[in-house]
């Protein structure tokens with residue numbers, strides 16, 4: 070939907086097809102259900118301009134297309150590999166009605182070799198297959214699409230690859246035009262690099278705690294090095310979401326199938342589990358050692374701020390282990406409501422503090438920074454605050470008479486005692 074609305078906004082005529090008729094009806098009426106800044110406006114403008122439409126029924130929709138983008142899900146399948154059934158099903162559905170010369174373009178994250186597999190399934194020489202991975206982050210997807218760092222396009226039909234790259238000319242971004250396998254690998258290589266960077270930072274944060282250093286200062290010092298860069302250096306409860314966990318697992322399988330044991334990536338995945346376990350241990354320590362019967366208030370459930378997406382959320386992973394150990398959980402997330410297993414979801418941050426032995430920040434929503442910690446302290450039954458996102462100002466929490474622990478922020482580094490001359 071984001072791809073469709075954004076392509077329409079840069080001048081293309083776009084028809085979006087889905088199998089879910091109710092979803093299509095909502096979108097055709099301009100109703101966007103996901104929390105994605107700017108998307109509803111773009112869908113509205115696309116519908117009004119006539120450049121964007123939503124329909125059910127792929128065969129009719131592709132009959133006169135110059136290009137068809139496959140944006141279907143490729144979830145984690147058996148054994149961690151990407152499940153390509155949706156890609157294969159839609160290829161089979163439209164294969165014989167795609168007009169000659171129309172490019173079939175994969176947007177979904179697909180294993181290396183999928184373009185070749187689609188070509189075999191299609192069994193046609195007159196339909197070029199092109200890989201065009203996207204690098205959109207949830208919560209900033211529209212802006213990422215319209216201001217991309219780069220456009221990556223790959224095909225064994227170079228003319229078709231250049232034609233697809235040209236669809237983005239309006240965006241004036243650098244483009245990498247290459248073969249299909251390389252383009253397919255870029256997406257995995259990039260996401261797995263980001264996951265590895267985060268696992269590395271989380272491990273360094275652990276070392277900071279043990280050595281009496283402050284991860285904020287350490288990453289600031291690292292980030293000014295342009296070879297490292299300042300982004301993706303924030304420690305947390307582990308990386309999650311709909312892409313990094315799935316893509317890291319899939320890439321280890323891709324490597325295995327190619328006869329290569331990608332030990333570095335395996336270590337990054339294991340480190341992510343270790344990070345969650347360290348967070349659990351930290352919370353257990355904060356409530357006196359035993360989680361059984363501990364009342365714990367959770368601030369944040371989404372896998373990151375700015376989205377209501379709970380898929381592979383580290384917050385939920387932490388919560389489920391806490392619940393399994395007998396903790397009583399109350400949770401608040403500004404973008405998440407309804408019922409979730411193992412916890413009571415409330416609709417106000419202060420309610421999680423009522424009677425809590427500990428309050429734990431799990432998602433970095435800015436509004437948590439502005440909470441009245443004096444009031445929270447009054448509501449709580451204990452005094453522990455565990456900030457897994459290093460979001461809060463420790464001084465404000467401490468001044469309210471509460472205890473505070475972040476990630477990789479040793480107390481002696483944060484509050485050094487004044488030197489005595």
Ligand code: UDX
Pocket residue numbers: 203204205206207208260263267300301302303304305306307308309310311312313372373374383
């Ligand atoms: C990711 C990629 O960034 C994007 O390019 C790709 O197209 C899809 O996958 P997204 O899943 O939206 O995007 O999330 P992202 O912003 O990358 O965050 C992933 C996880 O890492 C989240 O759990 C987030 O909280 C965590 N994270 C991110 C950190 O813990 N620290 C950071 O500094 C950055």
